Amino acid sequence: MTTLELSPGPGAGRRHRALVAQGRMELRLVLRNGEQLLLTIVIPVALLLLFAKAPVTDVPKPRVDFLMPGVLGLAVMSTAFTGQAIGTGFERRYGVLRRLSTTPLSRAGLLGAKTTAVLIVETLQAGVLCAIGAALGWSPSGNPAVVIGLLVLATACFSTLGLLMAGTLRAEATLAGANLLYLVQLALGGVAFPLSDFSTGVRHLLELLPLGALTAGLRAELHGGGVPLHDWVTLAVWTGAGLFAATRWFRWD
Amino acid sequence: MNSLTRRYSPDAGITDVSFEAPAGAVTALLGRNGAGKTTTVEICCGLRRADSGDARVLGLDPARDARTLRPKLGVMPQAGGSGASGVYPSARVEEVLALYAAMYAQPLAVEDLLEILDLQRVRRRAWRRLSGGEQQRVSLALALIGRPSVAFLDEPSAGLDVHARQTTWELVRQLRTAGVAIILTTHDLAEASVLADHVVIIDEGRVVAAGSPSDLTKDANTRGLRFDATAGLPLESLDASLPDGATAQEVRPGHYIVGPRVDPDVVAAVTAWCAQHGVMADNLTTSGRSLEDVFLSLTAPESG
Numbered sequence: 001m002t003t004l005e006l007s008p009g010p011g012a013g014r015r016h017r018a019l020v021a022q023g024r025m026e027l028r029l030v031l032r033n034g035e036q037l038l039l040t041i042v043i044p045v046a047l048l049l050l051f052a053k054a055p056v057t058d059v060p061k062p063r064v065d066f067l068m069p070g071v072l073g074l075a076v077m078s079t080a081f082t083g084q085a086i087g088t089g090f091e092r093r094y095g096v097l098r099r100l101s102t103t104p105l106s107r108a109g110l111l112g113a114k115t116t117a118v119l120i121v122e123t124l125q126a127g128v129l130c131a132i133g134a135a136l137g138w139s140p141s142g143n144p145a146v147v148i149g150l151l152v153l154a155t156a157c158f159s160t161l162g163l164l165m166a167g168t169l170r171a172e173a174t175l176a177g178a179n180l181l182y183l184v185q186l187a188l189g190g191v192a193f194p195l196s197d198f199s200t201g202v203r204h205l206l207e208l209l210p211l212g213a214l215t216a217g218l219r220a221e222l223h224g225g226g227v228p229l230h231d232w233v234t235l236a237v238w239t240g241a242g243l244f245a246a247t248r249w250f251r252w253d
Numbered sequence: 254m255n256s257l258t259r260r261y262s263p264d265a266g267i268t269d270v271s272f273e274a275p276a277g278a279v280t281a282l283l284g285r286n287g288a289g290k291t292t293t294v295e296i297c298c299g300l301r302r303a304d305s306g307d308a309r310v311l312g313l314d315p316a317r318d319a320r321t322l323r324p325k326l327g328v329m330p331q332a333g334g335s336g337a338s339g340v341y342p343s344a345r346v347e348e349v350l351a352l353y354a355a356m357y358a359q360p361l362a363v364e365d366l367l368e369i370l371d372l373q374r375v376r377r378r379a380w381r382r383l384s385g386g387e388q389q390r391v392s393l394a395l396a397l398i399g400r401p402s403v404a405f406l407d408e409p410s411a412g413l414d415v416h417a418r419q420t421t422w423e424l425v426r427q428l429r430t431a432g433v434a435i436i437l438t439t440h441d442l443a444e445a446s447v448l449a450d451h452v453v454i455i456d457e458g459r460v461v462a463a464g465s466p467s468d469l470t471k472d473a474n475t476r477g478l479r480f481d482a483t484a485g486l487p488l489e490s491l492d493a494s495l496p497d498g499a500t501a502q503e504v505r506p507g508h509y510i511v512g513p514r515v516d517p518d519v520v521a522a523v524t525a526w527c528a529q530h531g532v533m534a535d536n537l538t539t540s541g542r543s544l545e546d547v548f549l550s551l552t553a554p555e556s557g
Contacts, residue, residue, distance in 0.1 A: 099339030
């Protein structure tokens with residue numbers, strides 16, 4: 001039997017090395033997960049193609065200019081909220097988080113790695129969707145920096161809410177709840193048809209949902225009108241509330 | 254550990270648990286399911302806080318000094334049936350090992366661990382596709398990869414075949430020789446007998462015995478004649494045939510101890526009684542009690 005050098009040589013590795021390794025693992029797991037790819041890539045692309053080409057809903061023309069902000073928002077939500085909540089919920093159930101908490105990897109390191117993986121997936125999603133949108137004749141205007149800023153804020157918002165759900169509910173409940181919220185926000189978040197179709201009271205309420213605020217803000221910016229302040233505020237308030245609750249109630253086991 | 258107490262309910266948790274686990278030694282925690290072993294280990298690892306008492310690992314408080322302590326610990330959680338294996342189900346063996354190696358300053362080489370634990374064949378296989386024994390070996394590798402000063406191994410040989418078990422035991426011995434403090438939780442009393450330098454028996458959340466295996470089994474009063482036979486022998490009849498002062502006990506179904514002393518008269522009486530009643534006494538021995546006998550006599554009857 002080969003002999004290992006088992007004499008104690010403990011110590012934490014370099015922080016960035018652990019962060020990169022953890023981020024790479026998170027990314028691998030997302031890209032290897034068929035259900036997650038369906039959620040993050042296939043459904044947004046299918047919705048874009050379907051609603052852009054088929055007059056299923058009555059939306060302002062050109063249809064693709066209306067649909068792209070909604071589909072981009074949906075893609076962000078699917079990765080940062082739905083995928084993250086389900087993935088983290090099952091990691092918690094399988095004891096992965098608990099075991100990682102006995103290693104030198106800090107909570108901040110784990111969250112940083114997860115965030116990095118989410119941002120990389122979102123970049124891939126945006127690349128695919130923008131390419132398809134361009135092929136369909138999408139002609140956006142607006143400030144790219146503002147769009148990216150809004151998407152990053154939305155990512156923080158959805159991530160904290162996803163982690164809150166994953167860290168407080170059973171994995172099965174998280175699976176059901178995250179999918180339900182995905183469907184509800186898909187239907188009511190201004191993705192495929194305008195919120196102006198609803199009565200004023202309902203519309204104001206729906207604009208207070210994270211996806212409603214994101215799609216409204218993106219649509220306004222990409223149509224050259226600038227993001228309304230209340231959309232920034234809505235997303236910021238959800239982010240703050242989610243962060244507060246997740247910090248307080250998230251359980252690692 | 255000094256007077257650790259952690260109660261979940263009046264019937265669950267640990268009370269006033271104290272023990273030491275020195276460097277370069279194997280300390281085995283023994284107890285029935287739910288006795289409090291895992292709670293004790295979780296407090297030591299910083300995964301749970303004690304209600305009262307003082308836990309010190311390498312002189313550090315596991316909860317307060319977690320950041321300093323964690324790089325020095327190697328933890329192998331119990332596999333169990335809950336599915337809480339602690340490893341990403343779809344991650345490959347070599348990926349998980351590389352991930353954990355990246356967290357430590359001077360990790361063991363992944364290739365060496367794969368070779369020693371006979372995992373090369375499955376190195377590209379996802380965790381969820383491994384057999385129970387292979388998962389156990391990967392889990393052990395993850396606990397050792399950071400070259401810890403203290404290793405918590407929860408049932409490290411559960412589900413392993415004979416060869417893998419021997420390899421695991423050899424690794425534990427090497428860890429001990431290297432100066433690592435090993436806290437071994439096990440239901441396998443043979444494993445504890447073979448590996449442990451110090452045994453702590455916990456029952457219903459309290460330490461009921463502690464000492465080296467030889468200390469726990471050498472007590473003259475615990476010497477007896479032991480044999481296996483059909484369960485439910487009429488002990489009153491057997492007692493009546495024994496010399497004065499000797500009595501028989503069925504410590505678990507089909508396992509009998511006659512004591513407290515053993516002499517030729519006791520042996521003769523028992524064998525004569527067995528012959529007279531057509532009882533085949535297997536594994537008849539007059540040696541001191543085994544660790545298993547000590548464990549069975551100290552822990553309460555099975556109640557869950």
